[in-house]
Amino acid sequence: MSSEELLNNILSTYNELENELEFTGFSDPSVSFYEDYPEPGHSKIDLTKAKDWWTTKQGENGDYKKYLKPEFENLIKDITKIIKIYDSGIETELKNNLGKTHTQWGPIPHRWAAIHSEDRDKTMDVQFFINLTSKGLRVGICVSYQRNYSDSWKSFLVRLLKRKELIFEEIKNLEKLGYNFMNTTNEDYANKSDGTVIINNDSEEMYNHVRDAAQFDIVFFVGEENLDKSSLIIDILECFVQTRKMYQLLQPSKFNKKREIV
Numbered sequence: 001m002s003s004e005e006l007l008n009n010i011l012s013t014y015n016e017l018e019n020e021l022e023f024t025g026f027s028d029p030s031v032s033f034y035e036d037y038p039e040p041g042h043s044k045i046d047l048t049k050a051k052d053w054w055t056t057k058q059g060e061n062g063d064y065k066k067y068l069k070p071e072f073e074n075l076i077k078d079i080t081k082i083i084k085i086y087d088s089g090i091e092t093e094l095k096n097n098l099g100k101t102h103t104q105w106g107p108i109p110h111r112w113a114a115i116h117s118e119d120r121d122k123t124m125d126v127q128f129f130i131n132l133t134s135k136g137l138r139v140g141i142c143v144s145y146q147r148n149y150s151d152s153w154k155s156f157l158v159r160l161l162k163r164k165e166l167i168f169e170e171i172k173n174l175e176k177l178g179y180n181f182m183n184t185t186n187e188d189y190a191n192k193s194d195g196t197v198i199i200n201n202d203s204e205e206m207y208n209h210v211r212d213a214a215q216f217d218i219v220f221f222v223g224e225e226n227l228d229k230s231s232l233i234i235d236i237l238e239c240f241v242q243t244r245k246m247y248q249l250l251q252p253s254k255f256n257k258k259r260e261i262v
Contacts, residue, residue: 001262006262014233014234017081019070021074021094021230022074022078023071023230025227026228027067030071030132030227031227032069038255061171073098073169074195075233076098079115079240080092083237083240088259089118090115090116091116091118091120091122097115097116109190110131112130112132115240126247126250128141128240129142134189136221136223136224137236138191139235140218140220140243140244143216144214155252156250159253160216161207161251164203168202170246171200179242180221181197181198181200182194182219183196183198184196184219195217198213201202216250218243220242220243245262
């Protein structure tokens with residue numbers, strides 16, 4: 001179906017299910033959660049202070065468990081519930097869609113979730129991601145190199161090279177809708193930076209950049225002023241529809257054709 005038809009159908013489903021959905025918007029503590037958050041691996045971090053976000057000195061739940069955790073998880077559950085109706089091949093187990101909150105170097109300065117293929121590790125799959133940061137919410141498509149899945153990344157680069165003209169054209173279409181082709185590191189998140197917007201003049205330049213940067217990200221920014229509303233779900237669903245063609249273009253040839261919904 002066309003993107004317009006898909007969006008109309010999805011919005012109709014949202015209206016039908018609205019009373020069953022759990023997400024009602026992010027609270028102020030959740031929106032501001034990462035504004036003063038420590039950078040992972042930074043030598044100046046006081047990790048005892050970092051723990052205050054999770055548990056207070058009085059042993060009570062901090063803002064993460066009281067606000068951000070349930071709100072973010074409700075958002076992902078609701079989004080998954082709606083998308084599953086149109087793409088039966090996605091993972092629906094919440095724990096498999098959520099990113100980690102900590103690494104061995106310390107807390108991660110943003111919250112991440114990914115809608116991805118069922119029974120496939122999200123770190124090696126093409127992701128439709130939802131990402132809460134100190135600057136607001138980021139939504140889009142991501143593929144990145146993972147040391148434990150280097151063969152998957154090599155295969156992705158082969159597909160990217162073969163389809164580079166189509167993918168470059170779709171990047172330009174998404175840029176007209178307000179998306180950015182960009183790179184963001186953990187250091188960017190910690191420094192309250194959006195990352196680096198990449199301007200590619202042609203498909204070859206695009207391919208070379210992705211190969212060298214070891215990541216592919218096309219990102220839409222939802223401002224903080226929209227985060228406290230339940231209708232944030234609609235904003236994310238619109239991004240899902242707008243990026244679906246890119247999601248399908250980046251998938252391997254064995255991608256189930258039944259999942260090609262645009």
